[in-house]
Amino acid sequence: PPGIVYLVGAGPGAADLLTLRALRLMGEADVIVHDRLVTAEVLDMARRDAERILVGKAGAAHSLPQDGINALLVRLAREGRRVVRLKGGDPYVFGRGGDEILALREAGIAHEVVPGVTAALACAASAGIPLTHRDAARTVTFATGHLRDGRLDLDFAALARPRQTIAVYMGLASLPLLRDGLVGAGMDPATPAAIIENGGTDRARSLPGTIGTIAALAEGWASGAPALVLVGGAVALGAPPAAS
């Protein structure tokens, strides 16, 4: 039978934030192709005898380049295998999912995308921070703190405007550049900001501050776990949930 590739969002890392659909497909897969961001507890939910192939993550040493991942997915499907391409969070939010689907489409491989809980949603839930909130945040924008040629390639003029929440993925290392960019574009340095680590898991921690102070506060606080930066007026509404 012809093979198929499911591009599946694995959610933020907690096994119980997988969707039922993701779990079913992981249970039926012949091969799981995954990034380093997919946690061991999530991988443990896959079919026990499914082959597991680690393809690293963008920017990491010893990882397969994107073209190589695309070619691998095409080859596995042409071998007739049922492939789950598992990505941390959601496949279409900073996951290069677009590249992989285009490659599958061009190769004529059957494919399907399964959405997942992206990190911003999980981190907001853990920190008790609403991403939208009447007047304080009419919109929410997801951006990435990943550097290009040593700089943050972001539209700071748009991001510095009021009444929005900004969620910066992989934003920890570039926090000083984010601060300089936003404040340089007119954002009030007193604008609330927070860092959330391990959002969605029982190891979640959050650090409140302002866009002016948060980079300095983060030094010595951050553990190196996956982290998200939230900026905007609604961030001041946050508090760790009472029940956890």
Add this chain to the structure above:
Amino acid sequence: PPGIVYLVGAGPGAADLLTLRALRLMGEADVIVHDRLVTAEVLDMARRDAERILVGKAGAAHSLPQDGINALLVRLAREGRRVVRLKGGDPYVFGRGGDEILALREAGIAHEVVPGVTAALACAASAGIPLTHRDAARTVTFATGHLRDGRLDLDFAALARPRQTIAVYMGLASLPLLRDGLVGAGMDPATPAAIIENGGTDRARSLPGTIGTIAALAEGWASGAPALVLVGGAVALGAPPAAS
């Protein structure tokens, strides 16, 4: 024992896009308090003998005002009940979840927020449209098409800027206003746009166009089912997944 309120994202409507955590909590709940946006197939996953309370949705006739919902959640928890407050999508994206959590916090009620797959992720997956994509979409912004005093209260100057994807929730009725606002703020009318109905379910449909044409195309196409509008360069990359 003291009661507790779980504010749970029900996802986009397909039962199998619930998270495992949501499913477990729905199975343990004494009471399910839900909106009209939560589908019957999702509600069917709850404990059979759990009480179900429909509180309508914002703007609908015969729905409980937000203050009434907040008071209901507090009262149920004070009666010692285990309450699941179920919201379509994610509780913290256009769900008034912030209001409910503030009320619970003020009342000293134990609570926890469980993230869910928000509509933009499910619609993008169904339509094969990456929300972010290298240069075409460096960021993605979620906005609402809900009217305030008959107008769209959005920062069109920010939304009209290039290299982003805009996802407009409940955007169908206000599409002409969205077009006028974006084009008036400088967006090229040829910018790709799409409407996706029933995203994440096997009834998903998508309509491609441009921000200039999509409002006219939508007439006669839209069924009245929940729909999302996507706008931006990356929207042109979309195609219905081959497998569905």
